[in-house]
Every structure is written in structure tokens, then in C-alpha cells.
Amino acid sequence: MASPKDRVDSTQSSAGVDVVLGTDLLGGMHRHQSEELAIRAQVQSSAQVLASATTTAARLLQREGELGVLAPGALGDLLVVDGDPLADVTVLARPQESLRHVVQGGRVVHQRAHP
Numbered sequence: 083m084a085s086p087k088d089r090v091d092s093t094q095s096s097a098g099v100d101v102v103l104g105t106d107l108l109g110g111m112h113r114h115q116s117e118e119l120a121i122r123a124q125v126q127s128s129a130q131v132l133a134s135a136t137t138t139a140a141r142l143l144q145r146e147g148e149l150g151v152l153a154p155g156a157l158g159d160l161l162v163v164d165g166d167p168l169a170d171v172t173v174l175a176r177p178q179e180s181l182r183h184v185v186q187g188g189r190v191v192h193q194r195a196h197p
Contacts, residue, residue: 102142103135120175128171158188 103122107115122131136150143149148156162183165173173180184192 100138100142101134102139103131116175116177118175120172123171123175128168131171132167158185160185 103118105115119131119135122134126134137146138150140146140148140150147153149159152158152160161174161181162185163173163177163180164182165180167174181192182194183190
């Protein structure tokens with residue numbers, strides 16, 4: 083029997099569906115937005131979850147090369163975290179523990195205070 087991850091991959095691939103990470107929770111629910119990463123990790127690989135939040139989203143917004151990449155000419159927005167999101171994407175679902183810096187437009191706009 084196929085695992086849930088295999089079933090999602092197969093269905094998504096055969097249907098030609100792109101799935102991207104959204105920011106559609108509003109008000110008091112917005113604080114739960116990062117939990118979507120952990121939920122998706124149950125049925126997608128870390129690489130697939132990261133792509134859905136970066137390169138796939140940029141393609142669907144028709145902003146490839148500008149969003150979702152670290153490259154000359156790109157906006158330069160990124161998160162610096164403790165841990166390796168490719169090994170375990172759920173590190174991004176715990177920003178209060180793992181987030182070190184937020185870089186926007188190539189400039190650090192948030193830095194976690196050192197204990």
C-alpha cells in the first residue's frame with residue numbers, strides 16, 4: 083500500500099497541479115500560518131515543501147528570478163534559521179525557537195537577541 087506521501091505525489095503529478103504555500107490566515111489565526119509547513123511535511127518531502135514556498139510560488143506569480151531564489155537581481159528575501167530545512171522543514175514551523183534573522187531586500191530587518 084502506498085504511503086500518504088506517495089499518494090500525494092502521484093495525485094499531484096498526474097493531475098499537473100502546483101501546490102504553493104499561502105498566507106491566507108488572517109487575524110488571530112495568522113500566528114498558526116507556519117504550522118502549515120509541519121502539516122505539509124507529513125505528506126511531502128522537505129524539498130517539495132520548500133519549493134512550494136519559493137520557486138513554485140514565484141513561477142505561479144510570474145516572478146521567477148525575482149522571488150524564491152538567491153541570485154543576482156532577486157529581491158534578497160530570506161530567513162536564517164538554526165537547523166537545516168532541507169533535512170527537516172519543520173524547523174521553519176517553530177520560528178520562536180529557530181529563527182535567527184529575517185532578511186528583506188538584502189537587509190536584516192529582524193535579528194533574534196542572543197541569550
